[in-house]
Structure formats: structure tokens, C-alpha cells
Amino acid sequence: MNWFMAFLHHLVAFILVATLVYEWLLIRKPITLERARSLINTDRIYGASAMLLLIIGGLRLFYFEKGTQYYFHSIPFIIKLILFAVVGILSIYPTVTFQRWQQGLSRQQVPVIHEKTLRLLQRIITFELICITGILLGAAMAAKGAGYIS
Secondary structure (H helix, E strand, O other): OHHHHHHHHHHHHHHHHHHHHHHHHHOOOOOOHHHHHHHHHHHHHHHHHHHHHHHHHHHHHHHOOOOHHHHOOEHHHHHHHHHHHHHHHHOHHHHHHHHHOHHHHHOOOOOOOOHHHHHHHHHHHHHHHHHHHHHHHHHHHHHOOOOEOO
């Protein structure tokens, strides 16, 4: 069962990264009706994958793998959790922004987005991707025992 949980964890992590990269690509182009709808739908998949990743990761932490005694003594694992929380907090602004577009999109109106807001969204999504790189590094380090304190 450990291998299956690891597979699910990695699958959902890849989905999360793919959707965030897709958001990053979409937000760099002019916002059209189609692009705005794609951003909203992609962001929903991103949010769902983040929740699934948290659930599956929690199951692995508490019921599979090396257990809490090991991981809560791992500095890279703790940093990984902090970065995951940072990404979650950062993702609130883009999600709220995209959801605000929903009503106008139902009336076939292209969202009006100010240049300053667009740049902020681009920076946030870029920083989320940078944090995810740190999460991947922390995961690899924790799995191999780097930074373990007894």
C-alpha cells in the first residue's frame, strides 16, 4: 500500500505543478473570454489538487512511510510544510481575483484587469512556482535523511 500512496501523492503533485505552470502561461497573455474561463477552471483544478495533496500527504505522514517521529525531526520536511502553507496563502489572491470574473464571464464580458493587478498576479504565480521548487528539494532531502535532528 505504501507504493500506491506514494504514486497517488506524486501524481497529484504533478497535476498541481502542471496546473500552476498553465496558469503562469495563461496570465502572461492578453486576457480574453476563453483565457479567463481557462484560468478559472485551471485554478479550480489547482485548488482541488492542493487539497488532495494535503490529504494524501497527511495519510502518508500518519499511516504510511516513516511516520511522524521521523518527519517531524526533519528540518527539510518542516521547511517543506512551511513552503506548502506559503503557497496556499499566496494562492488566495489569484483565486479570489479569478472568481470575481465569473459573473461578467456569464454575460460574455471580458474581465477588466488593471496592469498593476496583472503584474501582481504574475509575480504571485511565479513565486508560487519558486516555492514549489523548494518543496521538491525539501521532499528529496527529507526522504534521504538530510537535516534530520534526533
